[in-house]
Amino acid sequence: MIQFKKLRLTGFKSFVDHSELLINTGLTGVVGPNGCGKSNLVEALRWVMGETSAKQMRGGEMDDVIFAGSDKRPARNVAEVGILLDNSDRTAPALFNDNVELQVTRRIERQKGSLYKVNGQDVRARDVQLLFADAATGARSTAMVSQGKIGAIISAKPQARRTILEEAAGITGLHSRRHEAELR
Numbered sequence: 213m214i215q216f217k218k219l220r221l222t223g224f225k226s227f228v229d230h231s232e233l234l235i236n237t238g239l240t241g242v243v244g245p246n247g248c249g250k251s252n253l254v255e256a257l258r259w260v261m262g263e264t265s266a267k268q269m270r271g272g273e274m275d276d277v278i279f280a281g282s283d284k285r286p287a288r289n290v291a292e293v294g295i296l297l298d299n300s301d302r303t304a305p306a307l308f309n310d311n312v313e314l315q316v317t318r319r320i321e322r323q324k325g326s327l328y329k330v331n332g333q334d335v336r337a338r339d340v341q342l343l344f345a346d347a348a349t350g351a352r353s354t355a356m357v358s359q360g361k362i363g364a365i366i367s368a369k370p371q372a373r374r375t376i377l378e379e380a381a382g383i384t385g386l387h388s389r390r391h392e393a394e395l396r
């Protein structure tokens with residue numbers, strides 16, 4: 213299983229200065245007063261895994277993830293989030309599987325959109341989304357339980373609930389690839 217090792221943020225939401233969060237095996241708790249950025253950290257994780265909905269990021273448009281300025285600091289034009297992954301059991305998709313460590317980064321510049329890299333090489337958003345869909349940790353996967361999600365699962369229609377179960381079973385990546393293949 214792909215393991216998360218380190219989250220790096222620069223200019224992302226309230227994390228204007230470069231910040232790093234070490235993720236060791238076992239449980240990691242993030243504690244702090246209201247408004248200190250706990251949810252922003254989770255959103256950074258969701259974002260670097262390829263989230264495309266600004267609404268999921270509590271914003272009106274994707275540029276809203278960029279530090280918007282404060283009383284003391286001017287706004288930034290670029291945000292970058294990196295996630296370091298341990299792939300030592302070689303379960304990543306073939307495209308990435310030569311590497312024991314994968315550094316996935318997503319960078320956004322105002323009005324220019326996002327760019328993704330894995331170990332310094334440009335990749336498509338789709339490649340990153342599939343990497344995490346296979347690892348069953350994707351931005352929309354059941355591994356990310358946001359506030360209100362439990363209630364949503366309980367009240368979901370059967371088709372939506374099936375999608376949730378498929379994600380939990382780790383077969384969403386296969387479905388996406390089949391869909392792509394059928395479109396070609």
Ligand code: ATP
Nearest residue numbers: 225226246247248249250251252276277278279280
């Ligand atoms: P709570 O305990 O209330 O859930 P939290 O620790 O989860 O709080 P967050 O919601 O992560 O807090 O952080 C909210 C803070 O992030 C607010 O102060 C908000 O102004 C700031 N913030 C959000 N987006 C941006 C942005 N684009 N630029 C600057 N600051 C931002």
Ligand code: MG
Nearest residue numbers: 247250251252
């Ligand atoms: Mg919060």
